[in-house]
Amino acid sequence: MQSASPQVTGIGGPRSRMNVTGAAKARFRKALAGGTVILPALACAVSWQGAASAQEAGLGVLVPRGGDFGAFEVIQFATFAGVLGAAMLSAIWLIRERGRIAAENLELRERIAELNAAVQRSDALASMKDQRTVVWGSEHRRPEILGSLPSTPGVPDERAAFLAFGRWLTARSAAALENAIANLRATGAAFDLATETVAGGVLEVHGRKSASHAIVRFHSLSEKQREHARLKAEHLALASEHEIILKLLDALDMPFWLRDAAGRLQHANRAYAVAVEAQSPGEAVAEKRELLGTQARETLARHHLTEPVFQQTVSTVIDGDRKLFAVTDVASEAGGAGIAVDKSDIEALQAEYERTLRSHSDTLDQLTTAVAIFDADEKLRFFNQAFQKLWELEPGFLESAPDNTLLLDRLRSAGKLAEQPEWRRWKENLLSAYRAVESQEHWWYLPDARTIRVVANPNPRGGVTWVFENLTERFDLESRYNTAVRVQGETLDNLAEGVAVFGPDGRVRLFNPAFATLWRLEHSEIGVSTHIAVIRKACESVCIDGPWPDFVAAVTGFDDERRETHGKAELVDGTILSYAVIPLPNGQVMMTFVDVTDSVNFERALQEKNEALEKADQLKNDFVQHVSYELRSPLTNIIGFTELLELPETGPLNDRQQEYLDHIASSSSVLLTIVNDILDLATVDAGIMELEIGEVPIAKTVNETAELVYEKMREHHIALRVDLKDAPDAFFADEQRLRQILFNLLSNAANYAPEGSTVVLSCRGTSDWVEFFVHDDGPGMPPEILDTAFKRFEPRTNGGRRRGAGLGLAIVKSFVELHGGTVEIDTGKSRGTSVTCRFPLAPREAKAAE
Secondary structure, X not given: OOOOOOOOOOOOOOEXXXXXXXXXXXXXXXXXXXXXXXXXXXXXXXXXXXXXXHHHHOOEEEEEEOOEEXXXXXXXXXXXXXXXXXXXXXXXHHHHHHHHHHHHHHHXXXXXXXXXXXXXXXXXXXXXXXXXXXXXXXXXXXXXXEEEOOOOOOOOOOHHHHHOHHHHEOHHHHHHHXXXXXXXXXXXXXXXXXXXXXXXXXXXXXXXXXXXXXXXXXXXXXXXXXXXXXXXXXXXXXXXXXXXHHHHHHHOOOOEEEEOOOOOEEEEOHHHHHXXXXXXXXXXXXXXXXXOOHHHHHHHXXXXXXXXXXXXXXXXXXXXXXXXXXXXXXXXXXXXXXXXXXXXXXXXXXXXXXXXXHHHHHHHHHOOOEEEEEOOOXXXXXXXXXXXXXXXXXXXXXXXXXXXXXHHHHHHHOOOOOOOOOHHHHHHHHHHHHHOOOOEEEEEEOOOOOEEEEEEEEOOOOOEEEEEEEOHHHHHHHHHHHHHHHHHHHHXXXXXXXXXXXXXXXXXXXXXXXXXXXXXXXXXXXXXXXXXXXXXXXXHOOEEOOOHHHHHHHHHOOHHHOXXXXXXXXXXXXXXXXXXXXXXXXXXXXXXXXEOHXXXXXXXXXXXXXXXXXXXHHHHHHHHHHHHHHHHHHHHHHHHHHHHHHOHHHOOOOHHHHHHHHHHHHHHHHHHHHHHHXXXXXXXXXXXXXXXXXXXXXXXXXXXXXXXXXXXXXHOOOEEEEEEEEOOOEEEEOHHHHHHHHHHHHHHHHXXXXXXXXXXXXXXXXXXXXXXXXXXXXXXXXXXHHOOOOOOOOOOOOOOOOOOOOOHHHXXXXXXXXXXXXXXXXXXXXXXXXXXXXXXXXXXXXXXXX
């Protein structure tokens, strides 16, 4: 052991420091661990600094400083005796330490010899021929490579090139090896691989991991071993691929099966088991459940006698439903395999697709827009009736699937297309739609003045759909519409009637100058988009109790407030405007205003005159009614006294007196009849006349009434013919009023019938009515008299013998209408007048006369 040479400084001080070598530190630590008290050796080299005396030598005890064996402190002795004791103790300690160290050195030499032998054996093993070892010690250290592979072609010796496995191993082997090494270093997973070099060599690779190292050994194989390893690798690869394929087939949703050479079922996937209603594929194989029916299997077997591959669509029953499967079955001497693809949904989709195509074709045929579809080869595949009608082409030509170029040339030669300056360039530009992605639009102006909008729409699967829209009528309509709008604008601007249209937002859409003039609006107070509130404010100042609040509600209110209204508004200057508020279908409201000041004033004047006339008529009626009642009493007296004078008891009368008396009697009778008629009409007008409805015998009533006018007719040599062959026996009416009706009709006919003529009175019945006809051969009634025939106090003197009061036909009309009937006068084309009175067969109730 090399002794420490401490240097003691600070002689004479209480403590001094010195440094000790590493070997001394180790021994001190071991002694302390064993409980030995360490004292510094007196034999340590002390540097004397010029003094020879013991007191100046600075002798002391060497102890560790702070428990650190790298630095010591010297505690000086005050006397020489202390120094001597310390030297003896140090000598004893050194002797013991030297023996222990010698024993340790011997043990270490033996251990080193064993390690050297193990290293030599490892180097010999690592350096064996035809193997190479790669050792990874830690993540941050480069691997160590031992050994060589001289007998394996393609293996590089250089360290970096060897570790680049992808350069000298095949891609498959390099990828497998790199993955295995990564798993070995990360998780300690051991591996054994057979790898192939690019040059054709084969290496066995083994990977293991110890506590602190990852070791990969490459071993070169002999030719036989390489062949065995290659076959083994291929077998493992094929087995792995077979397992993957079986897993893939088992995951398919299409039934799959394998058969042996005898045709027996050997394997099936889950989809096959589900299709044959088995719990598992194993159960389906064990119970030999067949997917296809007997007939389908027999067809398949016959096909395999000549062809190894069977591909057909076969129907079978799955879960009670018949489905279509596209079956592919391959047979060989070793066995066979098959797969079935469910085409039921595809067939349904195909059928739905065909139905959709037919539906689209039918729909396109109903369109008025011409449509033609060309395929990717520019052949015509579809056209609708509008297309054939637009171009007037033969159906046979179109159904022959002509190409687009031929069709254009055909249209050009037929003069249906306008001549182009450069026909070929124009046609090429048009047909570029087959190479385009976006739709193209063209405008064709045909020689017959038609305008066609042509849209070329490329199809996703190739081809182009051509749409030909005839816009001639549209342009014509637009032109006429624009003309109509201009005419409408000019018309509105020149109307005397004020017009304004308001939108749903209450703003003006249009107005004419008359509107602003009628409402005294300045140019700055109204314009397009002016709100109705602004116009209302301006108009209410010139209007008396105007309707503008209602106008605002009609324009801006809800739908229930938007209704058509009419009325009048009076302005402060006396102008009267008639207005109409009309909701339009598009949510707008139109207001019209007309100046009706003159017509209103005239109407007021007419109304005042009418009221005066009505008052006069009422006075007349009151006067007539009053006078009639007042006249009846004296007339009754006159008639009574006349009858008394005619009695023999009164005394004889000469001829002149008798003649005068007869005139007085006849005049009094006529006057009484007039008074009675006036009273009856007054009763009808008052609405108090009541009919006494009862069963009226027609023949009796007609004959009795005819006797009343017989003498009068005979006086003028007029015959009366009564025709009752088609009359019913009776009907319900007021007999007294019926007598008055017939009497007035016969009297009127006798007055106008010429002498020597015949008056006809007839009656006939229907299922609901009874009709009386009175005809005379008089001069008839002119059209201007027919309008006033039934008016009261309108005497007619055209051909009559005497002028009456004009109440006869008025009485007839009133009484017939009270029965619910009607009266008609027919002058006819021939001479004479016919009056028809129609009565209901059984009137339910009396009706007020008009």
